[in-house]
Amino acid sequence: MPELAAHVDEVPVNQIREITEAAWSTPGAIVLSIGEPGFALPRHILDAGIACLDRDETNYTPNAGIPALREAFADRFRAHNKVDVGAERVYVVDGAQQGLHFAMSLLLSPGDEILIPNPGYPTFAMTSHLLHAVPVRYPLYPEHEFQPRIEDIEALITPRTKVLVLNSPSNPLGVVICEETTRQLVELAVKHDLWIISDECYEAFTFDVPHTSPARFDSTVPGEARVFTSLTLSKTYGLTGLRIGALVCPPGLERRMNNVMEAIVSCVASPSQYAAVAALTGPQDYVDAAREHYRSNRDAASAVLAEKGIPFLGAQGAFYLWADVSHVSGGDVRTWVRLFLRDSGVAVAPGTAFGSIGEGWIRIALCGDQQQLLDGVGRLPERV
Numbered sequence: 001m002p003e004l005a006a007h008v009d010e011v012p013v014n015q016i017r018e019i020t021e022a023a024w025s026t027p028g029a030i031v032l033s034i035g036e037p038g039f040a041l042p043r044h045i046l047d048a049g050i051a052c053l054d055r056d057e058t059n060y061t062p063n064a065g066i067p068a069l070r071e072a073f074a075d076r077f078r079a080h081n082k083v084d085v086g087a088e089r090v091y092v093v094d095g096a097q098q099g100l101h102f103a104m105s106l107l108l109s110p111g112d113e114i115l116i117p118n119p120g121y122p123t124f125a126m127t128s129h130l131l132h133a134v135p136v137r138y139p140l141y142p143e144h145e146f147q148p149r150i151e152d153i154e155a156l157i158t159p160r161t162k163v164l165v166l167n168s169p170s171n172p173l174g175v176v177i178c179e180e181t182t183r184q185l186v187e188l189a190v191k192h193d194l195w196i197i198s199d200e201c202y203e204a205f206t207f208d209v210p211h212t213s214p215a216r217f218d219s220t221v222p223g224e225a226r227v228f229t230s231l232t233l234s235k236t237y238g239l240t241g242l243r244i245g246a247l248v249c250p251p252g253l254e255r256r257m258n259n260v261m262e263a264i265v266s267c268v269a270s271p272s273q274y275a276a277v278a279a280l281t282g283p284q285d286y287v288d289a290a291r292e293h294y295r296s297n298r299d300a301a302s303a304v305l306a307e308k309g310i311p312f313l314g315a316q317g318a319f320y321l322w323a324d325v326s327h328v329s330g331g332d333v334r335t336w337v338r339l340f341l342r343d344s345g346v347a348v349a350p351g352t353a354f355g356s357i358g359e360g361w362i363r364i365a366l367c368g369d370q371q372q373l374l375d376g377v378g379r380l381p382e383r384v
Contacts, residue, residue: 007129007130007132008130010129011126011129011130012122012125012126012129014122014123014126014353015122015334015349015350015352015353016033016034016122016349016353019033019337019338019341019347019348019349019350020033020034020347020349022338022341022347023341023347026341026342026345026347028345029341029345029346029347030345030346030347030372030375030376031347031365031368032346032347032348032364032365032368032373032376032377033337033347033348033349033363033365034349034365035171035235035318035319035320035365035367036240036365036367036368037235037238037240037290037367038238038367038368038369039238039286039289039290039293041237041238041239041286042237042279042282042283042285042286044278044282044283045237045239045275045278045279045282046275047278048274048275048277048278049242049271049272049274049275049278050271051274052270052271052273052274052275053271057270057274058270058271059270060266060267061267061268061270061273062267063091063258063261063262063266063267064090064091064092064254064257064258064261065090065091065092065246065267065268065273066092066270066273066274066277067087068277069092069273069274069276069277069280070087070088070090070091070092070246071087071090072276072277072280072281073087073090073092073231073246073248073280074086074087074089074090074248075280076280077090077213077215077229077231077248080203080211080213081212081213081215081216082216083213083215083216083218084220085215085248088254089248089249089250089251089254090246090247090248091246091247091248091249091257091261092244092245092246092267092268092273092276093244093245093246093247093265093268094243094244094245094265094268094269095232095234095243095244095245096199096201096230096231096232096234096245097123097127098243098245098264098265099230099231099232099245099246099247100123100124100127100197100199100230101127101130101131101264102247102257102260102261102264103197103228103230103247104127104128104131104133104163104197105131105260105264106228106253106256106257106260107162107163107195107197107228108128108131108132108133108162108163109132109133109162110131110132110133111132111133111134111160112133112134112160112161112162112163113133113134113135113136113158113160113161113162114128114133114134114135114136114161114162114163114164114165115136115137115138115153115156115157115161115163115164115165115194116128116135116136116137116138116165117137117138117140117148117165117166117167117170117355118137118138118139118140118354118355118356118357118358119140119146119172119173119322119351119354119355119357119358119361120137120140120165120167120170120354120355121167121171121172121199121354122353122354124165124167124199125137133162134160136156136161137355137356138152138153138156139152139357140170140173140175140357141357142313142324142357145175145313146170146173146175146313146322147175147177147178147181148166148177148181148185150181150184150185150188153185153188154188154192157192157194161192161194162194162195163194163195163196163197164185164188164189164194164195164196164197165196165197165198165199166182166185166196166197166198166199166214167198167199167200167201168182168198168200168211168212168317169202169203169205169206169211169316169317169318170317170318171201171202171318171320172320172322172349172351172353172354172358172363173313173315173318173320173322174298174313174314174315174316174317174318174319174320174321174322175313175316175317176206176209176210176211176316176317177212178209178212179210179212182212182213182214182216182217183217185214186214186217186218186226186227187217189226190226194226195226195227195228196214196218196226196227196228197228197230198213198214198215198227198228198229198230199230200213200229200230200231201230201231201232201234201235201318202235202317202318202319203231203236204235204236204287204291205235205236205290205291205294205317205318205319206316206317207295207298207315207316207317208316209316209317211317213229214227214229215227215229215248218250220251221251222250222251222252223252225250225251225252226250227250228247228248228249228250229247229248230245230246230247231245231246231247231248232244232245232246233245233276233279233280235318235319236279236287237279237286237287238286238290239272239275239276239279242269242271242272242275242276243268243269243272244268244272244273244275244276293367293370294319294366294367296370297319297366297367297370297373298315298319298321298366300370300373300374301321301364301366301373301374301377302314302321304374304377304378305321305323305377305380308380308381308382308383309382309383309384310323310324310325310327310380310382310383311323311324311383312324315366319365319366319367320363320364320365320366321363321364321366322351322361322362322363322364323361323362323364323380324360324361325360325361325362325380325381326359326360326361327381327383327384328381329359329360331359331360333350333351333352333358333359333360333361333362334350334352334353336350337349337350337362340380344379345379346376346379346380348362348363348364348376349362349363349364349365350362351363364376364377
């Protein structure tokens, strides 16, 4: 049997999936390890997808997506970010992960370096390896509230550095990068002639602080703009299984993006696209209710952690809590979460899934039933 490509072995294991699949095989387990919204979808979204199938509209769509959906994404982006983006710059993608792969495919050549956050979402590194690029992790330190610092990032830039990845609100941290730091990060990219990929999966969910997209500070001149923005409806509307998102690109790249999209997936399934149009243009009650549910869960779980003496980062956005269990994890949190699942029936994501700085930390998903959440968090060992 021929061997697989060598770079496949460099793709790290996704420790989130590792613990979650173990939990799914554990009867009665409380699964707090994965970000899966728990609400039923609004009927008008389901009906739009079903209607597409009923009228047998199941042929290819344009590479970039149906016009109505591209316009709906552009409308939302303009309204939320105060950025004048036309529908021609919006590319409908098969979920945010395909959008990230799409952007990296456009920007990275073999051996290029891409700056990714540590802690940061695991597929930033996984996708980089698949594209023969070199992920370089920039530190987000506990003593700085896990906020990015310009000097830490600039110290890692070399002649091979091509892309800076930003993620706000952050998965796993719940950190929201402030407007001034966001502006400075775009200025840093301009100074060193870098592309920016901005992962904004959780832009709909911030708590008492505004979300600021780097696109707000990007040039509008073709050839000078540098920000790619990755969006998804998976988290905002709970459409994780429909795999629908968008990549907003700098001006002037439309023709080349069509070619790359054709080579990756051709186009996204039409029922998902019509469901997405209904989600973006219809009533927004789901989003408002979800935001308040996540806020309530954050506050309730934070109170339990505080009572137990477990340090945690106060989430400003997304729907996760980042908690310090170094008092029990013994320097190997990946092993500890497996033992915790075995002994207590609760699955949490190990901090090392997100980078070396995550050692001793766990990520707790806040998106499910509150009583289950409190039951699971209540089983964490107290810090004496």
